[in-house]
Amino acid sequence: MSADTPALVTVVGIGAGGWPDLGRTAQDALARAGVVLGSPRQLDLLPAPDVPGRRVPLPSPLLPALQRLIDEHAPAGLAVLASGDPMFHGIGATLVRLVGASRVRVLPHPSSAALAAARLGWPLATTEVLSLVTADPATVRRALNPGRRLLVLARDASTPALVASLVAAAGFEAAGITVLSQLGGPGERIVSGRAGSWDEPPGDPLNVIAVDCGPDGPRTSVVPGLPDAAYETDGQLTKREVRAVTLAVLAPVPGELLWDVGAGSGSVGIEWMRSHPACRAVAVESSPDRLATIRANASALGVPGLQVIEGRAPAALEGLPTPDAVFIGGGLTGDGVLEACLTALRPGGRLVANAVTVESEAVLAAAHAKLGGELTRLSVSRGSPVGGFTGWRPMMPVTIWSVTR
Known part of the structure; x- marks a missing residue:
């Protein structure tokens, strides 16, 4: 390899079964490597000779x-160990992002999710896989619904009990919890129980962690327009019907x-x-009292990654990453x-902006x-008791302006 051609980094997926479970190509790559990077547990799986x-x-x-x-060891021939499939919530994707796909050679191993699905007989195509290795555990709440099955990649030995408590607190006490440890290795162990009565010690x-929600439990729609009661609020809440229309106009796209x-x-x-799951958002709010409410709502509804910024626009917007879409729900009349x-x-x-006052209109x-x-005026009336009958109680009309830059 010439001096001006960057050395390749080989990423080798390895499971709990260690060296004997690796294919010949992966074994050869590790045998030829001048330097092998990995966790102490992974390095111990490799026979020295x-x-x-x-x-x-x-x-x-x-x-x-x-x-x-990478800069220090790649010239000597660098191999990096990864758990299972390096491109599935693994270091392979990080390395590609860091040095480019042309410098990374990936030799995958069956992921822990694939092995878990095989043990359980669950089709991966209809099973949602979440990683809590770095994510907030509250992320699990977004995926809970009757009939759903989840595979949760754990951060450590305490994760199963935490997931069980989150699932039970969300109203799925009867959900099945199965913890599959050391998959593919000699110490493989599988234990099962119910979320509401989980008492297994850390292993x-x-x-x-496999979560089978079962047929019962609260339903949470996956489309915009959740019930107003789903939110803690002091009254500053875009109401359900208006929220559904607003999100439809904002038109979220994965990754935006x-x-x-x-x-x-x-x-x-x-x-x-x-x-x-790839959609991101920044909530900007000037009222300090509402910041904790926003965070609590985001956690309860399974999107704890919502970034919350305290401050008043436009000053609070300085330095934020470039948005794909902007919603202005308050402060429209501010300079x-x-x-x-x-x-x-x-x-x-x-950009979508909502107005309810003459001044903001x-x-x-x-x-x-x-x-x-486009300008749209939305008038919504909800049925309300009138004596022994039912009448229409109008909400404040909302004017919605949307524009594409």
């Missing part, structure tokens, strides 16, 4: 040191980022994130708020006259 290269334990935290380790840190400006109780940003949001949008991004009317877009 067959893998003579220098062994370097991966540090913690890993990311700050990873580029240095092996290398485990996968939303700014929810004047977030109130956080409902629009939360339902944007619930539309797909420079609308202009700052429009300027921040990427080309082709969408005037702002939207002026913006529509100048920039075009």
Whole structure:
């Protein structure tokens, strides 16, 4: 290899079964490596006579040191060990992002999710797989619904009990919990129980938690427009019908980022994130009392990754990552708020703003006259008791302006 051609990094997936379970290509790659990086547990799986290269334990935290380790060891022939499939919630994807796909050679092993599905007889195509290795455990709540099955990749030995308590607290006490440890290895162990009565002590840190929600339990819709009662609120809440229309106009796409400006109780940003696990949102709110409410709502509805920013727009928007969409639910009449949001949008991004007062409607009317877009006025009435009968009780009409930059 010439001096101006960067050395390849070989990523080898390995399971609890260790060296004997690896294919010939993976074994050959490790045998030829001058340096092998991996966790101490993974390095111990390699027999010294067959893998003579220098062994370097991966540090913690890993990311700050990873580029240095690659630069230092790649010229000697670098192999990196990964658990199971390196491209499935593994270090392989991190390395590709860091040095480019052309410099990374990946030799996968069956993932722990694939092995768990095989043991349980669950089709992976209809089973949702979540990783709690780095994610907040509350992420599990987003996936809970009657009839659903989940495979949860654990962070450590305490994760099964934590997942069981979250599932039970969400109303799925009867859900089946199965913990599969050391899959594919000589110490493989499988234990089962119910979420509401789970009392197994912590076991092996290398485990996968299978959750079978069963036929019963609370339903939480996967489309926008959750019931207002799903949120803690002090009254600053985009109501269900308006929220459903607003999210439809915002049109979330997987991987996109939303700014929810004047977030109130956080409902629009939360339902944007619930539309797909890759959707991201930033909730900007000037009221300190509402910040904890937004975080509590996000956690309860399974999107604890919602970023919450305290401050008043437009100043609070400075330094935030470029949004694909912006929703302005409060503060529309503030100086420079609308202009700052429009300027921040990427080309082709969408802005949606809701108004309920004459003053905020005037702002939207002026913006529509100048920039075009669409104006919609939404009037909603809900059935309400009138003596012994039922009548219509109107909500405040809402004007919605949407525009594409």
